[in-house]
Amino acid sequence: MSSRAVPPEAKATAKASRQINVVLRNPAPPAPLDPELPAPNRTMANSGPFAEIMKELDRMVGLEHVKELIFEIYALLQVGQYRSEAGLLSNPQVYHMIFKGNPGTGKTTVARIIAKLFQSMGLLQKGHLIEVERADLVGEYIGHTAIKTRELVKKAMGGVLFIDEAYSLARGGEKDFGKEAIDCLVKSMEDFRDQFILILAGYPEEMEQFLATNPGLPSRFPIQLDFEDYSVDQLLQITEQMTKEKDYVMLPQTVAKLKQHLAEEKVMVWRSFSNARYVRNLLEKSIRHQAVRLMGQYNSAPSKQELMTIRPEDLRLYKN
Known part of the structure; x- marks a missing residue:
C-alpha cells in the first residue's frame, strides 16, 4: 500500500x-x-x-x-x-x-x-x-x-x-x-x-x-x-520607543531622572500603576513642557537638535 x-x-x-x-x-x-x-x-x-x-x-x-x-x-x-x-x-x-x-x-x-x-x-x-x-x-x-x-x-x-x-x-x-x-x-x-x-x-x-x-x-x-507589570528597565525601553516614534530624544540626565521616578512610583502605587500608559502620559506632558520652554528661550525657530531634545527640566513629575 x-x-x-x-x-x-x-x-x-x-x-x-x-x-x-x-x-x-x-x-x-x-x-x-x-x-x-x-x-x-x-x-x-x-x-x-x-x-x-x-x-x-x-x-x-x-x-x-x-x-x-x-x-x-x-x-x-x-x-x-x-x-x-x-x-x-x-x-x-x-x-x-x-x-x-x-x-x-x-x-x-x-x-x-x-x-x-x-x-x-x-x-x-x-x-x-x-x-x-x-x-x-x-x-x-x-x-x-x-x-x-x-x-x-x-x-x-x-x-x-x-x-x-x-x-x-x-x-x-x-x-x-x-x-x-x-x-x-x-x-x-x-x-x-x-x-x-x-x-x-x-x-x-x-x-x-x-x-x-x-x-x-x-x-x-x-x-x-x-499580563505582568513591566519592570523599570522595560518601561524605559517603551519610553525610548515612544520618543523615537515622535522624533524626540531624551538626554541621559532625563533618562536617569525618569528611571529613579519610575522605581519610586512602582513601589508607592503598585496596585493602580498603569505601566505603559503612565510613561506615555509622562512623555506627552514633557513634550508640552518642552514646547513652553523653547518658546520662552528663543525669539526665532530653535535648532533641529533643540526641537528634538527633552531635558530634565521638561520632565516634571508632580501630579496634575
Missing part, C-alpha cells in the same frame, strides 16, 4: 502540535511532553501572513509568554491546514480568552493582533476588534441589557469582542442587570461558536473572583493569559 507523502516541516509541526493542544486546554504551563522537542521554529512564518503579525508582536517590549502562546495558536492553525490537505481530521478548538493584567500592560494591543492573526488564518472573516465595557452592555430596565449585548455581539461577528473590566458585570446584587449580560454572552458563545471570539479582560484578582461566580465560565475560556 502506498503512503501519502508528507512534507518534512509538516511532520515536525505535527509532532509539536501535541504539546500545543495541551497548552490551549490548560492555561497553566504543562510539563514538556517530549524533552527532545525542538524550540519553536518561526522560519516557516517569516514569509507568510504571520510575518507582519510577528513583526508587530516583536516590537512590543516583554510579554514573552504571550508571544509564545500566539505562535502556538498560529502553529496549531497551520498544522490544521496541513492535516486537512493530507486528508486527516482537523479538530476545531475553542479560542475564547481571558486576559488578566493591570492597565497599560498591552492587553488591548494583543487582542487586536490576535484578531488579525485569526483573520489571516481564515478563522475569522473580518478580524476587527470591538472594544466595550460594562456601560455598553448593561441596560437600564428589564430586557434592555439583552438587546444591547446582542447588538454588540452582532457588530463583533467575524471579529473579536473585547470586554475590559469584565468583572464589573458580576459586581451588582441580585437585581443588577450585569448577570443578564453574562447570560446573553454565554448563549451567544454557543449560538455563534465559530463566528466571533470573546475576550474578557481585567485586573488579575478581580478576574479570578469573576470566574468563581459561575462554575461554568472557566471551561468556556480555555486560553487564559497573564
